[in-house]
Amino acid sequence: MKIEERLSLLNYKTDKSYEHITVNPNICEECPDHFCTFACPAKCYTIIEGKLNFKYEDCVECGTCAVACSHGSVSWTNTKGGHGVKYKYG
Amino acid sequence: MSEFDAIVVGGGPAGASAAIKLAQNNMNVLLVERGDPPGSKNVSGGVLWGTGLGELSDDWEKTAPLERYLESKSVAFLTEKSKINIDFSTKNFEEQKTGYTVLRAKLDPWLVKKAREAGAMVVTGVTVDRLSKKDGKVVGVIQDGDEITADAVILAEGANPRVAIDSGLREPLKDHDVAIGVKEVIKLPEKTINERFNLRGKAGYACEYVLGFLKDGVEAGGFLYTNKDSISIGAVISMKHLRQSNQVYSFDIMEEFASHPFIAPLLEEGRVDEYSAHLVQEGGLSSIPKLYGDGYMIAGDAAGFSFSNGLVLQGMNYAISSGISAAEALVEAKQKSDFSSASLSRYQQKLEESYVMKDMRTFKGIENVTWSKMIHKTFPSMLENVMMGLFKEEGKPKKHMMQLVLDSMSSSKIKSKDMLLQGYRMLRRM
Ligand SMILES: Cc1cc2nc3c(=O)[nH]c(=O)nc-3n(C[C@H](O)[C@H](O)[C@H](O)COP(=O)(O)OP(=O)(O)OC[C@H]3O[C@@H](n4cnc5c(N)ncnc54)[C@H](O)[C@@H]3O)c2cc1C
Ligand code: SF4
Ligand code: SF4
Numbered sequence: 001m002k003i004e005e006r007l008s009l010l011n012y013k014t015d016k017s018y019e020h021i022t023v024n025p026n027i028c029e030e031c032p033d034h035f036c037t038f039a040c041p042a043k044c045y046t047i048i049e050g051k052l053n054f055k056y057e058d059c060v061e062c063g064t065c066a067v068a069c070s071h072g073s074v075s076w077t078n079t080k081g082g083h084g085v086k087y088k089y090g
Numbered sequence: 091m092s093e094f095d096a097i098v099v100g101g102g103p104a105g106a107s108a109a110i111k112l113a114q115n116n117m118n119v120l121l122v123e124r125g126d127p128p129g130s131k132n133v134s135g136g137v138l139w140g141t142g143l144g145e146l147s148d149d150w151e152k153t154a155p156l157e158r159y160l161e162s163k164s165v166a167f168l169t170e171k172s173k174i175n176i177d178f179s180t181k182n183f184e185e186q187k188t189g190y191t192v193l194r195a196k197l198d199p200w201l202v203k204k205a206r207e208a209g210a211m212v213v214t215g216v217t218v219d220r221l222s223k224k225d226g227k228v229v230g231v232i233q234d235g236d237e238i239t240a241d242a243v244i245l246a247e248g249a250n251p252r253v254a255i256d257s258g259l260r261e262p263l264k265d266h267d268v269a270i271g272v273k274e275v276i277k278l279p280e281k282t283i284n285e286r287f288n289l290r291g292k293a294g295y296a297c298e299y300v301l302g303f304l305k306d307g308v309e310a311g312g313f314l315y316t317n318k319d320s321i322s323i324g325a326v327i328s329m330k331h332l333r334q335s336n337q338v339y340s341f342d343i344m345e346e347f348a349s350h351p352f353i354a355p356l357l358e359e360g361r362v363d364e365y366s367a368h369l370v371q372e373g374g375l376s377s378i379p380k381l382y383g384d385g386y387m388i389a390g391d392a393a394g395f396s397f398s399n400g401l402v403l404q405g406m407n408y409a410i411s412s413g414i415s416a417a418e419a420l421v422e423a424k425q426k427s428d429f430s431s432a433s434l435s436r437y438q439q440k441l442e443e444s445y446v447m448k449d450m451r452t453f454k455g456i457e458n459v460t461w462s463k464m465i466h467k468t469f470p471s472m473l474e475n476v477m478m479g480l481f482k483e484e485g486k487p488k489k490h491m492m493q494l495v496l497d498s499m500s501s502s503k504i505k506s507k508d509m510l511l512q513g514y515r516m517l518r519r520m
Contacts, residue, residue, distance in 0.1 A: 003341040006274070006365035035333055041272045041340045041367035061131060063250030063369040064270050064340070067263045067329060078252055080234075082126030082215025089275040089320070089364045090132045090194030 003043050007058055015083035019056045020076075021065065027073035028052040039068035060085045094120045094211075094240040096420055097231055099218045099253060101128045102194075103142075103406045104390025105246030106201035107413030110146045113208035115421045120238065121205055122231070126215030129198025132248070133273055133368035135313045135322055135403055137296050138197070139189045142410035147204050155196035157317035158294025160189040162287070165401055167470040168312070170303040173352040174473045184293070191294050191315045191322070192406075193275070221257045221386070227429075228385035242429045243386045244416050246409070249369040251392035259388065260379040265330040266457070267373035267394065269310075272344040273324030276360035280319045286356060287316055298401060301325065301347060302470030306335035309466040311400060312347045314356065321360065323348060326370050326403065328461045340367075371396040371405065372461075375454045381441070382434040387416040395446055399456045400465060408446050415440040472498045 021044075028034075034052065036045040042060045046053050061084050066076040096112050098105045101123030109121040125131035137160065143150040162179040183189065206212050222230040222237045230239035231253075245254050249268065254260040278286075287295040299312035310327040325343050332338060344365075347353060371377060377394035381387060389395075389412040396405030419437035423429050441447040459465065475498040479489060489497070499505075 001345065001362055003339075003345075006341070006362065009362065009364055010366075033333075033336055035336055038336060038339050039270065039329070039332060041270060041344075043339075043341060060367050062133075062270070062367040063263075063268075064329075064367070066250060067265065067268055067369070068333070070333075076250075076252065078124055078217045080124075080217045082124070084131070086125075086130040087133065087195050087364060087366055088130075089196075089322075090129055090134070090198075090366060 007042060010060070011086045011088070012057065013083050013086060014057050015079060015081065018080060018083070020079045020084070021054070021056050021059060022075050023052065023054050024073045025052070027071050031071055031073070035070070036065050036068050036074070039064050092230065092239040092241050094118050094238070095424060096120070096242050096244060097122065097238060097240040098244045098246060099231065100246040100248055100392070101125070101202045101205070101212070101214070102132055102198060102246060102248055102390060102409060103201065104392070104409035104413040105244065106198065106205050107142070107146055107410045108244050108246060108389060108417040109205040109210040109212070110201070110208050111414050111417030112420060113205060113210040115417070116209070117421065117424060119210045120240065121202070121210050121212045122216050122218050122233070123202065123212070123214045124217040127199055128202040128214055129195040132194040132198055133271060133366045134192065134194050134406055135273070135315055135324060136192050136194065136406060137189045137315055137402070138192045139402065139404055139407045141187050142407050145414055146201070146410070153200070155200050156190040156192060158191050158292050159184050159187070160191070160296055161289065161293035162295040164295070164297040166297055167300045167302055167473055168350055168352065169470050169474050171351065172474045172477070174470070174477060189296070191296065191317050193317060193322070218253055220253055226384060228383070241385070242420055242423065242434065244413075244420070245386060245388045245392050246390045246413060247392045249371050249391040249396075251388070254379070254388055254392055259383070259386070260392070265333060267371065267377040268329055269370045269372045270327045270329060270332070270340050270367065271324060271370045272327070272340060272367045273322060273365070274344065274348065274362050275364040276321045276323060276357050277363045278319065278321060278360040282359070283316050283319065283321065289316065298403065300400060300466055300470060301343070302466055303350065304338075304343065304346070304466075306338055307331055308335050308338045308343070309461055310343055311398060311403070311460070313403060314353070320363065321357065323353070323357065326398065331461070370403070372398065372457055374457045375450045378450065382431060382437045384431045385429050387419065387434055387437045389413045389416045395450065397450070397453055397456060398460055399453060400460050408449070411444055411446050412441060415444060415446070468502050468504060472502055475501065
């Protein structure tokens, strides 16, 4: 099963007014490895036309990218107000 | 005067257990959980080892959402084409209440309900932003700009402890501290699961795998656990090795595992009903921060109390136990009205006396064995060669097993001296 299909099984309560994770495009521009794209299990980090694209809406709040990015680009906070992923099994 | 005797940050096994124990001791406790409902953010494999729930509730065996009790436990090495398996099935497991499969979105609400019933105040869907400090002491938490005060705060935030890290109570996580956990829950009828895994009634099966077929030096362990009418399957991937390869996607490993020739048949006709992912604390003793200070304690995954040695993956049991120890230390502190670091050091003492710190010390350095080329590549392929040598009929004279082992070692370019040394190190740490 493709990752996109797997993600489509999940329930989210997306916070339209708060992006809990942000990246610094200037740092990503210079990034030698783009390890975030391999590490993120929800494929939130992709390279589009040579540029890093980050999509917080699919994030499952696993915490991986906070460790994976070794260049200080990722600032990671918890979602607020019960927003974000809602597992039914976990 | 503080508003609460205690604030517990996080309603997972560690935080909920702490809140239950505190409330049972008539402490005025606030439990803050960011998930709504509790458990909706959490992922475990998961086998809950031991009877920790029994220390929280007398009716746990009747009311806790336990999927199955463990009856069979296996460990297996997977290579591209083979599976080498060690099976252990025993009636002792049920009698001795050894372990249970659980799903966190069911277990956590049960735990939090127990905290409420014991008298804790519980808020869900609320995220603690940071700690409130005064004269270097923790005096409460800040949520959405508001301060809520307490004599002490127990941080039980799990494997990505933002509050502890942002407050400088724990170092930012490094590759060595964590692994990436990915998981699927696959729906199958109860009857099919029973037939497929040779189970009856509420008996369950659990297996840990070494995923020796992975390429590019990536190392990961797999797990497969039976629930009542679903299978939990997943992988725990070493951050360090994934980074070194820098060409393998974490989510693809889940797929590769599930489609392995000896895994796929176990899942046949099943429907993937959920995909999930979460960091796993893996660093063992070397990841554990200072566990207490003026007005605070750290419990569960937030404190690094989790590890795997390839045979089991444990964390929930340590979370429950450390949550209880933190609560007990705080009850004593309350009696003395002393919430200083010196007073809360009782927490560390209690952990040292319990199996939590004893295990962490016994398995010191285990992560270096769990995550080694020896376990993930050399050993599986050697086993495969030896097995093939034993069973393949080539019309030639057969060799003794020992000779097969030596041949296999020399083809893997291992010296017997190194093998002995590695084996010794492994056994010493396991
Ligand atoms: C894939 C995988 C498989 C695993 N398999 C097993 C297994 O088979 N057996 C086993 O024993 N262990 C297993 N573990 C480990 C186990 O899940 C953890 O050790 C355990 O969950 C730790 O419990 P905890 O209470 O410390 O943290 P968590 O369970 O993570 O709970 C932390 C809680 O705090 C909340 N929270 C976090 N920050 C805040 C905040 N700022 N404000 C409010 N709330 C907050 C979270 O929402 C969460 O509910 C596995 C882990 C993974 C990822
Ligand atoms: S987030 Fe980090 S790892 Fe990813 S592209 Fe940016 S700098 Fe590189
Ligand atoms: S927290 Fe996990 S799912 Fe979310 S963006 Fe980071 S790596 Fe991806």
